[in-house]
Structure formats: structure tokens, C-alpha cells
Amino acid sequence: MxxxxxxxxxxxxxxxxxxxxxxxxxxxxxxxxxxxxxxxxxxxxxxxxxxxxxxxxxxxxxxxxxxxxxxxxxxxxxxxxxxxxxxxxxxxxxxxxxxxxxxxxxxxxxxxxxxxxxxxxxxxxxxxxxxxxxxxxxxxxxxxxxxxxxxxxxxxxxxxxxxxxxxxxxxxxxxxxxxxxxxxxxxxxxxxxxxxxxxxxxxxxxxxGVERHRVTVTGRAAHAGSTPMDARQDALLVLGRLSQAVYAWTAAHGGVSTIGSVTTTPGIPTSVVETCTFTLDQRHLDPAGLAALWDHAQRDLAQFSADAGCTFAVSPLFQIExxxxxxxxxxxxxxxxxxxxxxxxxxxxxxxxxxxxxxxxxxxxxxxxxxxxxxxxxxxxxxxxxxxxxxxxxxxxxxxxxxxxxxxxxxxxxxxxxxxx
Incomplete structure (x- = not known):
């Protein structure tokens, strides 16, 4: 029974x-x-x-x-x-x-x-x-x-x-x-x-469906006290701008997007961030919607990195339709x-x-x-x-x-x- x-x-x-x-x-x-x-x-x-x-x-x-x-x-x-x-x-x-x-x-x-x-x-x-x-x-x-x-x-x-x-x-x-x-x-x-x-x-x-990637943004370490704000190549600034944009384009296309893990180097209070590595997880029931989310992410990463004087690299972690x-x-x-x-x-x-x-x-x-x-x-x-x-x-x-x-x-x-x- x-x-x-x-x-x-x-x-x-x-x-x-x-x-x-x-x-x-x-x-x-x-x-x-x-x-x-x-x-x-x-x-x-x-x-x-x-x-x-x-x-x-x-x-x-x-x-x-x-x-x-x-x-x-x-x-x-x-x-x-x-x-x-x-x-x-x-x-x-x-x-x-x-x-x-x-x-x-x-x-x-x-x-x-x-x-x-x-x-x-x-x-x-x-x-x-x-x-x-x-x-x-x-x-x-x-x-x-x-x-x-x-x-x-x-x-x-x-x-x-x-x-x-x-x-x-x-x-x-x-x-x-x-x-x-x-x-x-x-x-x-x-x-x-x-x-x-x-x-x-x-x-x-x-x-x-899921698109999951690890993103590494590379800027330049510099002294936190002596480097003017407009002279910085701050890798964390790229993430800051992207984290806001994520909500805007996910709201427009549906689905969900999550920045779930973040690490920085040198990782000390007295240095501008040189590298910022984070994960981006995007999900949607519609294949076209999922593709739109990832397209937005790539375009914004390129724009925000260029604006901050940084470069970025993307490595795929997981993908399923x-x-x-x-x-x-x-x-x-x-x-x-x-x-x-x-x-x-x-x-x-x-x-x-x-x-x-x-x-x-x-x-x-x-x-x-x-x-x-x-x-x-x-x-x-x-x-x-x-x-x-x-x-x-x-x-x-x-x-x-x-x-x-x-x-x-x-x-x-x-x-x-x-x-x-």
C-alpha cells in the first residue's frame, strides 16, 4: 500500500x-x-x-x-x-x-x-x-x-x-x-x-533553455587614492553598468537573467579593480527570446568595456535549448x-x-x-x-x-x- x-x-x-x-x-x-x-x-x-x-x-x-x-x-x-x-x-x-x-x-x-x-x-x-x-x-x-x-x-x-x-x-x-x-x-x-x-x-x-557564461573583464590596477576617477580603467564599472542593463532587457524580452558569482583582483581596498570575473545565467522558454537575451548581453559588454577602457573575454559554461x-x-x-x-x-x-x-x-x-x-x-x-x-x-x-x-x-x-x- x-x-x-x-x-x-x-x-x-x-x-x-x-x-x-x-x-x-x-x-x-x-x-x-x-x-x-x-x-x-x-x-x-x-x-x-x-x-x-x-x-x-x-x-x-x-x-x-x-x-x-x-x-x-x-x-x-x-x-x-x-x-x-x-x-x-x-x-x-x-x-x-x-x-x-x-x-x-x-x-x-x-x-x-x-x-x-x-x-x-x-x-x-x-x-x-x-x-x-x-x-x-x-x-x-x-x-x-x-x-x-x-x-x-x-x-x-x-x-x-x-x-x-x-x-x-x-x-x-x-x-x-x-x-x-x-x-x-x-x-x-x-x-x-x-x-x-x-x-x-x-x-x-x-x-x-539556458545560456550560461563566465565573463572576465580586464582593466588596469591603480592606486585608489591617487588615481582620478576619469583616469581609471575599472573592470568593476563594466559589471556595475551591465547589472542594471540586465534588468532592462530581460524585462523587455521575458525570461530571467542572473549575475550569480563575482570575483575581482587585486581584491584589496586600496586598488582599482584590474579584473572582474562573473557568471551570467540566462533562461527563456522561447528559443528566440533566449537568443535575444544573449545578443543584448554581448552588445552591452562590448559597449561598456570600450567606454571603460577595458577588454573582456567570454567562456561558455553551459547551454541547453x-x-x-x-x-x-x-x-x-x-x-x-x-x-x-x-x-x-x-x-x-x-x-x-x-x-x-x-x-x-x-x-x-x-x-x-x-x-x-x-x-x-x-x-x-x-x-x-x-x-x-x-x-x-x-x-x-x-x-x-x-x-x-x-x-x-x-x-x-x-x-x-x-x-x-
Missing amino acids: LDPQRTISALRELQRRTGDAQGAQRVAYTAPWHAARGFLTAQLAELPVTVDTDPAGNLWATLPGASDQELWIGGHLDSVPNGGWLDGCLNVFAGLEVLRRLSEQYDGRPPVTVRLVDWADEEGRFGHSLYGSSAVSGHLDPQRAATLTDREGVTMRDALAGIGVDLQHALKAGTQRQKAVAYIELHIEQGPVLERQNLPLGAVLGTC PVPFHPALIGACEQAILDVTPQAARLPSGPLHDAAEVARAGIPTVMLFVQSLGGLSHNAAEDTLDAHLDLSVRALDRLAERTITWIRAAERHGARIPAAP
């Missing part, structure tokens, strides 16, 4: 084991992350599943079914530093509860094979979000990924080697896709839309929500999710959102009402059952994917 309260209890225990007063600390490949995987695998040991790790480091729990066609349920245990208690791990432990129900109801052999996946490093410890799922989708560039570093200077290659993963072989994880026919994922919304609509759950239309989800599964998700609550919303996702990479690989995909209090995420204040968490687990379970029916209908008609659930 499905027991959503068991999911909530497991999530609270996970936070007790892997968090502190500042929030969740399950950064990929660190000790708390290993502890989280150990907590999960201990509970998986109680089910008739096989557990294995693919060449990219993703963890898979497989419940064999009467058909070898696979329904995937996905999430991620890793968190940002000082993260929230629900981001990513709700997906995994809700999926675990669905596995329990399916195993019990069908005597350990559901109509189709069901696989729960814990994606590795969804959060992007090294600036590359969706690492594990991009390896499975085939969109990972191992050569570029190997050069990426985290905030302490640890390379992605070395961190993965520490868990027995050779980054150069990560794309071999793509063999996991061979029998996958559908992917579903539950996630907290991480925004305020559902709360503003006073709705607990929503079906997700797709994920916004807008990814729409499967229309039939969006409908199934909406119906699953209506199975457990009177109203359902449809909304896009601004944050990235592994579901986007799965969908890019051609696997029919949908996401289910549950309301986030205050729209907050990626901090210790992240929260969702227990009553809404309960509903979300029930809706995910109904979505899984509806998707299984959808897959079986395809098999009966000799097709891989039917037109409607």
Missing part, C-alpha cells in the same frame, strides 16, 4: 543525516552525498530490485516487469551547498515509494519494467548542470568537462575518479536508453507560481493530479532538471511540480507543506500507473509510443 508519510519521514531523516543548521550539504561526491546514497540503497535492499551504477556514476534500481519496456522515475540526491531538504531528494524517495507499491501490488513483477534513477551531480558542482543525465543522453562533452573545476579548484575528472568513474568513459552510460519508453519526475516547483494560484500541484510543459515535454504525458500528468486534488495547473520550469536531458534523448518525458512555500529553494528555508508532499507522492504514483497503461497500450498495438494515454 502506498504510504506517502513514509516518504516524508525518510526525507526528514535524510536531512538529519546529511544537513546542518545551514541546510543540506549533499554536494556531489562529498561524504554527505555518499551517506545519502547509502541511506537510499539500504532501503532499496528491502525490495526485489537490482541496484547498479552506470559508467557515469548514476545509480539505478530496476524492478523487472512482465515487459522489458522501461518506465523511468528519476531524481537526484545531490544538493547545492546549504541547500534545501527537498530539492532533488523528494523525487528519489517518492519514486522509491512508488516502487514499493508496484512491487506489492504486482507481486514483484509489474506490467512493465520500472527503474528508479539517482542522477549524479544534477546541481553542477563544477558549473556543468545535469552531468549524469547528459552522459546518458549523449550530450556530455567529456573533453570540456574534464577541464572544469569547483570553487576549491578540484577538477571534475579528479572528483569522479575518486568514486571510481573515468570521465572519458562516461558516455557509455548511454546504453541505459535502449529500452526506455517514458520518464517521469516529481520536483518541488522552486518558484512562486503554484502558491500564487493557491494550488498544490502542476503539470510541467517543459524546461526553459528550451525542451518541451511530451503532450500525451502532460495530459496524463494533469489527470493524475486531478485524481488526488480538484484542480491542476500547467506551467513551464525555469530551473533546469534532468528531465530535460532525458527528453532531449527522445524519451517521452513529463514533470510534476509541487508547491514551494514562498517560492524558495537552494537555501535552508526551502519548504513545502506536509499535506502537499503527501498529495505529490500520490499524484506521482497515479502518473506512474497511467504511464504504465500508456506503455501497455502501445505494445498491444505494436507501437513503441501510442498517440494518447
Whole structure:
């Protein structure tokens, strides 16, 4: 029998084991992350599943079914530093509860094979979000990924080697896709839309495209006391002007733009800034809108740098196009929500999710959102009402059952994917 309260209890225990007063600390490949995987695998040991790790480091729990066609349920245990208690791990432990129900109801052999996946490093410890799922989708560039570093200077290659993963072989994880026919994922919304609509759950239309770059502006260091304001080549001035312009052109085109990380050199009170390095993250559901945001950024960077007597260089960190989800599964998700609550919303996702990479690989995909209090995420204040968490687990379970029916209908008609659930 499905027991959503068991999911909530497991999530609270996970936070007790892997968090502190500042929030969740399950950064990929660190000790708390290993502890989280150990907590999960201990509970998986109680089910008739096989557990294995693919060449990219993703963890898979497989419940064999009467058909070898696979329904995937996905999430991620890793968190940002000082993260929230629900981001990513709700997906995994809700999926675990669905596995329990399916195993019990069908005597350990559901109509189709069901696989729960814990994606590795969804959060992007090294600036590359969706690492594990991009390896499975085939969109990972191992050569570029190997050069990426985290905030302490640890390379992605070395961190993965520490868990027995050779980054150069990560794309071999793509063999996991061979029998996958559908992917579903539950996630907290991480925004305020559902709360503003006073709705607990929503079906997700797709994920916004992302352009993420690191920008380095170079000026000239000079004494802060003796250099007149009109004689300075101040790299920070470029960022100051850009940070205001960002809001203007994002308001004009829609989407969101964020300058999220800034470092300067020499970084002392008595010197004009010589170099200013910052990240720019831009997101939009429409490809043309995303392109317009990045065009504005490049034009303004060139203008503001020239005005300040500086130069600039741009290096890409991450890019993904807008990814729409499967229309039939969006409908199934909406119906699953209506199975457990009177109203359902449809909304896009601004944050990235592994579901986007799965969908890019051609696997029919949908996401289910549950309301986030205050729209907050990626901090210790992240929260969702227990009553809404309960509903979300029930809706995910109904979505899984509806998707299984959808897959079986395809098999009966000799097709891989039917037109409607």
C-alpha cells in the first residue's frame, strides 16, 4: 500500500543525516552525498530490485516487469551547498515509494519494467548542470568537462575518479536508453507560481533553455587614492553598468537573467579593480527570446568595456535549448493530479532538471511540480507543506500507473509510443 508519510519521514531523516543548521550539504561526491546514497540503497535492499551504477556514476534500481519496456522515475540526491531538504531528494524517495507499491501490488513483477534513477551531480558542482543525465543522453562533452573545476579548484575528472568513474568513459552510460519508453519526475516547483494560484500541484510543459557564461573583464590596477576617477580603467564599472542593463532587457524580452558569482583582483581596498570575473545565467522558454537575451548581453559588454577602457573575454559554461515535454504525458500528468486534488495547473520550469536531458534523448518525458512555500529553494528555508508532499507522492504514483497503461497500450498495438494515454 502506498504510504506517502513514509516518504516524508525518510526525507526528514535524510536531512538529519546529511544537513546542518545551514541546510543540506549533499554536494556531489562529498561524504554527505555518499551517506545519502547509502541511506537510499539500504532501503532499496528491502525490495526485489537490482541496484547498479552506470559508467557515469548514476545509480539505478530496476524492478523487472512482465515487459522489458522501461518506465523511468528519476531524481537526484545531490544538493547545492546549504541547500534545501527537498530539492532533488523528494523525487528519489517518492519514486522509491512508488516502487514499493508496484512491487506489492504486482507481486514483484509489474506490467512493465520500472527503474528508479539517482542522477549524479544534477546541481553542477563544477558549473556543468545535469552531468549524469547528459552522459546518458549523449550530450556530455567529456573533453570540456574534464577541464572544469569547483570553487576549491578540484577538477571534475579528479572528483569522479575518486568514486571510481573515468570521465572519458562516461558516455557509455548511454546504453541505459535502449529500452526506455517514458520518464517521469516529481520536483518541488522552486518558484512562486503554484502558491500564487493557491494550488498544490502542476503539470510541467517543459524546461526553459539556458545560456550560461563566465565573463572576465580586464582593466588596469591603480592606486585608489591617487588615481582620478576619469583616469581609471575599472573592470568593476563594466559589471556595475551591465547589472542594471540586465534588468532592462530581460524585462523587455521575458525570461530571467542572473549575475550569480563575482570575483575581482587585486581584491584589496586600496586598488582599482584590474579584473572582474562573473557568471551570467540566462533562461527563456522561447528559443528566440533566449537568443535575444544573449545578443543584448554581448552588445552591452562590448559597449561598456570600450567606454571603460577595458577588454573582456567570454567562456561558455553551459547551454541547453528550451525542451518541451511530451503532450500525451502532460495530459496524463494533469489527470493524475486531478485524481488526488480538484484542480491542476500547467506551467513551464525555469530551473533546469534532468528531465530535460532525458527528453532531449527522445524519451517521452513529463514533470510534476509541487508547491514551494514562498517560492524558495537552494537555501535552508526551502519548504513545502506536509499535506502537499503527501498529495505529490500520490499524484506521482497515479502518473506512474497511467504511464504504465500508456506503455501497455502501445505494445498491444505494436507501437513503441501510442498517440494518447
